[in-house]
Amino acid sequence: MITEGKLLGTGKRFAIIGSRFNEFITSKLIGGAMDALLRHDVKEEDINTIWVPGAFEIPVVAKKAALSGKYDAIICVGAVIRGSTTHYDYVCSEVSKGIAHISLETGVPVMFGVLTTENIEQAIERAGTKAGNKGFDCAMGAIEMVNLLEQI
Numbered sequence: 605m606i607t608e609g610k611l612l613g614t615g616k617r618f619a620i621i622g623s624r625f626n627e628f629i630t631s632k633l634i635g636g637a638m639d640a641l642l643r644h645d646v647k648e649e650d651i652n653t654i655w656v657p658g659a660f661e662i663p664v665v666a667k668k669a670a671l672s673g674k675y676d677a678i679i680c681v682g683a684v685i686r687g688s689t690t691h692y693d694y695v696c697s698e699v700s701k702g703i704a705h706i707s708l709e710t711g712v713p714v715m716f717g718v719l720t721t722e723n724i725e726q727a728i729e730r731a732g733t734k735a736g737n738k739g740f741d742c743a744m745g746a747i748e749m750v751n752l753l754e755q756i
């Protein structure tokens with residue numbers, strides 16, 4: 605019987621990929637992810653934080669990380685905030701599709717922690733204020749997925 609995923613990251617290795625666009629949000633998401641990992645028995649030396657220019661660049665780096673065999677899970681965080689053109693739609697669509705595809709293609713859990721918001725306020729709310737920290741949540745999901753996949 606597959607038990608509910610354990611919430612310990614003992615001995616597991618994680619990559620956190622953050623996009624520098626809206627860095628003031630991404631840095632909070634990375635902090636939340638680090639907090640979750642360290643609180644659940646992951647060693648600091650087993651966490652590699654990688655910065656990319658924007659969310660659109662996350663998938664290519666996530667794919668290389670997943671194929672490297674160096675990580676048990678990959679946590680992708682960033683903030684795509686709608687502007688005045690349709691660029692937002694294309695970035696969000698490609699980032700989400702890309703991340704999902706890598707997970708399925710490689711079998712490595714690649715967590716989608718990229719905020720896609722209508723405005724800055726919504727992003728701030730999800731980066732450690734009244735709506736929690738999506739980076740923390742994604743890291744907890746990563747720990748659960750690593751343990752769960754070991755049991756299947």
Ligand SMILES: Nc1c(NC[C@H](O)[C@H](O)[C@H](O)CO)[nH]c(=O)[nH]c1=O
Nearest residue numbers: 623625657658659660682683684685
């Ligand atoms: N507007 C946002 C972007 N745009 C930049 C793209 O992600 C990409 O870096 C560029 O199109 C070059 O390939 N990125 C974000 O992460 N957040 C945004 O709000």
Ligand SMILES: CC(=O)[C@@H](O)COP(=O)(O)O
Nearest residue numbers: 685686687688689691692
């Ligand atoms: C998500 C984006 O790419 C967006 O912030 C860019 O802003 P704009 O659509 O005003 O060029």
